[in-house]
Amino acid sequence: MSTTPAPHLPEAVLRPVRGHHAFESCVEQLATAIRLGVYPRGTTLPAERELAERLQVSRATLREAMAALRQAGLVETTRGRGGGTVVTLKPGLPAARAAARTSTARRQSWLDSLDFRRIVEPGAAALAASRDLAPDRLAQLEEAHAEVASASKPAEHRQADSRFHLTVAALTDSPRTVEAVTSVQATLHEMLLAIPVLGTNIAHSDRQHARLVRAIVAGKPDLARRVMEEHCDDTAALLRGLVG
Amino acid sequence: MSTTPAPHLPEAVLRPVRGHHAFESCVEQLATAIRLGVYPRGTTLPAERELAERLQVSRATLREAMAALRQAGLVETTRGRGGGTVVTLKPGLPAARAAARTSTARRQSWLDSLDFRRIVEPGAAALAASRDLAPDRLAQLEEAHAEVASASKPAEHRQADSRFHLTVAALTDSPRTVEAVTSVQATLHEMLLAIPVLGTNIAHSDRQHARLVRAIVAGKPDLARRVMEEHCDDTAALLRGLVG
DNA sequence: AGGAAAAGGTATGAACTCAGACCAAAAACG
DNA sequence: CGTTTTTGGTCTGAGTTCATACCTTTTCCT
Numbered sequence: 001m002s003t004t005p006a007p008h009l010p011e012a013v014l015r016p017v018r019g020h021h022a023f024e025s026c027v028e029q030l031a032t033a034i035r036l037g038v039y040p041r042g043t044t045l046p047a048e049r050e051l052a053e054r055l056q057v058s059r060a061t062l063r064e065a066m067a068a069l070r071q072a073g074l075v076e077t078t079r080g081r082g083g084g085t086v087v088t089l090k091p092g093l094p095a096a097r098a099a100a101r102t103s104t105a106r107r108q109s110w111l112d113s114l115d116f117r118r119i120v121e122p123g124a125a126a127l128a129a130s131r132d133l134a135p136d137r138l139a140q141l142e143e144a145h146a147e148v149a150s151a152s153k154p155a156e157h158r159q160a161d162s163r164f165h166l167t168v169a170a171l172t173d174s175p176r177t178v179e180a181v182t183s184v185q186a187t188l189h190e191m192l193l194a195i196p197v198l199g200t201n202i203a204h205s206d207r208q209h210a211r212l213v214r215a216i217v218a219g220k221p222d223l224a225r226r227v228m229e230e231h232c233d234d235t236a237a238l239l240r241g242l243v244g
Numbered sequence: 245m246s247t248t249p250a251p252h253l254p255e256a257v258l259r260p261v262r263g264h265h266a267f268e269s270c271v272e273q274l275a276t277a278i279r280l281g282v283y284p285r286g287t288t289l290p291a292e293r294e295l296a297e298r299l300q301v302s303r304a305t306l307r308e309a310m311a312a313l314r315q316a317g318l319v320e321t322t323r324g325r326g327g328g329t330v331v332t333l334k335p336g337l338p339a340a341r342a343a344a345r346t347s348t349a350r351r352q353s354w355l356d357s358l359d360f361r362r363i364v365e366p367g368a369a370a371l372a373a374s375r376d377l378a379p380d381r382l383a384q385l386e387e388a389h390a391e392v393a394s395a396s397k398p399a400e401h402r403q404a405d406s407r408f409h410l411t412v413a414a415l416t417d418s419p420r421t422v423e424a425v426t427s428v429q430a431t432l433h434e435m436l437l438a439i440p441v442l443g444t445n446i447a448h449s450d451r452q453h454a455r456l457v458r459a460i461v462a463g464k465p466d467l468a469r470r471v472m473e474e475h476c477d478d479t480a481a482l483l484r485g486l487v488g
Numbered sequence: 489a490g491g492a493a494a495a496g497g498t499a500t501g502a503a504c505t506c507a508g509a510c511c512a513a514a515a516a517c518g
Numbered sequence: 519c520g521t522t523t524t525t526g527g528t529c530t531g532a533g534t535t536c537a538t539a540c541c542t543t544t545t546c547c548t
Contacts, residue, residue, distance in 0.1 A: 008384055009282045009407065010290070012414040012422045016300035017269040022505065025261040038253045046254070047525060056260035058506045063527080080514025081524040116420040119367030127359060140252055163253065170256040176360040178256045180424065266535065291495060302536045307497085324544025325494040 022057050026065035029055065032186045034074055034087055037159030038166065045075065045085045091155040110243060113187040114236045120180045121165065121232055126225035128171035129216045138217055141167055145213045149206050154197045162189055164209060168216070188235070195242040204234065266301050270309035273299065276430045278318055278331055281403030282410065289319065289329045335399040354487060357431040358480045364424045365409065365476055370469035372415035373460045382461055385411055389457045393450050398441045406433055408453060412460070432479070439486040448478065 030051075033039055045051065052062040066085060069075045074089045144160070144167040151157035162185050169181035208231040215224035274295075277283055289295065296306040310329060313319045318333045388404070388411040395401035406429050413425035452475040459468035 008414055009410055010277065012419075013277055013280075013282050013410060013426050014273060014295075014298050015419070015423055016298070017266055017273065022261050029258060029261065033254065033257055036257075038257050048527095049525085051258075054258050054260070058508095060507085061505060064504095066526095077526070078514085079512075079526045081522095082515045083513085083525055085526090112418050112420050115371060115416065115418045116424070119371060119421060120363060120424075123363030123367055127363060166253055166257060170252055172359065174356050174359045175256075175259070176356055176427075177363060179259055180360070180364075182257050183420075293495085302538095304537085305535060308535095310496095321496070322544090323496045323542075325492095326545050327495050327543085329496090 023061045023064040023068070026055055026057060026062055027068045030065060030069055031072075031074060032182070032189075034069075034089055035091075035159075036162035036166065036182075036185055036189055037091065038163065039087050040159065041087050041089060041091065043087050045087065047084060091153075091159045107243065110187060110191055111240070113184055113191075114232075114239065116180075117184040117188065118229065118232045118236065120177070120184055121169075122225040122228040124169045124172050124174075124177050124181055125212060125216065125228035126221040127174065127177065128168055129219055129221040129224035131171060131173065132219075133171060133216075137171055141171060141213055141216060145209055148209055154202075157202060158189070158192060158197075161205070168212070171216070188239075191239050191243055195239070201238060205231065208234070267305045267308040267312070270299055270301060270306055271312045274309060274313055275316075275318060276426070276433075278313075278333055279335075279403075280406040280410065280426075280429055280433055281335065282407065283331050284403065285331050285333060285335065287331050289331065291328060335397075335403045351487065354431060354435055355484070357428055357435075358476075358483065360424075361428040361432065362473065362476045362480065364421070364428055365413075366469040366472040368413045368416050368418075368421050368425055369456060369460065369472035370465040371418065371421065372412055373463055373465040373468035375415060375417065376463075377415060377460075381415055385415065385457055385460060389453055392453055398446075401446060402433070402436060402441075405449070412456070415460070435483050435487055439483070445478075445482060449475065452478070 030045070039045060046054070048059055048062055048066065052059040055062065066075070066077065070077060070085075074087065075085045076088050077083070077085045144164045148157065148160040148164045151160045165185055166178070166181060169178045172178070208227060212224060212227045212231065215227055274289070283289060290298070292303055292306055292310065296303040299306065310319070310321065314321060314329075318331065319329045320332050321327070321329045388408045392401065392404040392408045395404045409429055410422070410425060413422045416422070452471060456468060456471045456475065459471055
């Protein structure tokens, strides 16, 4: 009477429920935002009550997360009006390297991210280019690009690059797209910190960014997608060679 | 000393931590899998212990979710060896319609899903077409397509259609892609249940499915992507007109 | 018939999370 | 200079979730 469904779908569809330990999710999100440069060194995070509201957790839980960030040396906190929690992390080195040898599972997840990125970021670029963007939004894009091009130290360049990609995603006005790109950039950031940086790669990458900005500003979705695809392919080739 | 970051990124990047109430996430995932036809009527769900393992929750929590599904009339449970939990939901009507008028937030989320889908599903189709697929995987695809084409009642067709799209996603072997498509299909399913079905649309849709299958089997990523884009655009136009 | 195995059903104590109220410090404001 | 306001720090009781046992029912196999 009871049959079994074709096995390939259930296996693929059911995924672990994440978010036990709400405070871990908070730490992960905040640490990611800080490492990707959404909150650069020296900036102040939103007040605890506001952050708790945004992340939809109780302040108690958020504070645990903050304590963890503090202990990890990512932020420092001062009390009283005008106080708050300030980012102190220097962009380069820290954390993440701890798990020295990358496990097989980790590697699988990394490679998966490269595939997913190749879908999501070009799609986001095309969607952004198809939007009718107000001048101030285009200015955000140009500024993000200028920051990447002008970054001197590799670590700063890395953060500026993440910010640039997130800015492109934000131009889509699509929350789910932004979420996907954020997630992908977090993994990518992790991978890039694990390999040496090459000046040639950075220069090459910057040229692609410039082309991408032009395509988006000109409102050419197909071109924007192709440029971003090329960009993803180049990064992926580099990473697959060095971590795969 | 403490500056504030450019405002557009934090706003976009920080998203609510989901998964308070682990059992709600379980209910959502299982109900979605059942409604999308991953577990069609009459099939048996995996044993509680196995499901708990898969979803990474305790059995206690999973059982609460099962109780909810049981109470909602989606499943029935029998004890003892050979027993288990069987899907009893008839594909068509139930649930979801409760929230009659769609709130503005809901509508926003729906429109966002259409944008995100237009990125993810064509990307998944292209990736699937670029894989070197074993014959049995192609057979899964052909079978899923045959099920869509041969479904007589609209409700069954709807489930078969979801299964077809999930099968395409599964061919990518990319967990994150499958997750994205699953999520998108869940929202889409909800939307499609809220509008009347038209025979012409179904026939049109089936032709696009057929073209898609040919493109994937032939290993033509660009073609597969274009076909899927067209398919998404057509559905989106229909839905935007009827729910927007 | 009689066990072994597989499935759901039950129970318990520890840990986590929540909401809300309240305290303390420090800057801004009049 | 003192009051107000903003911000982090603290506490508490109720509700969830977890891990880990153990029990009951039913079927399959010898």
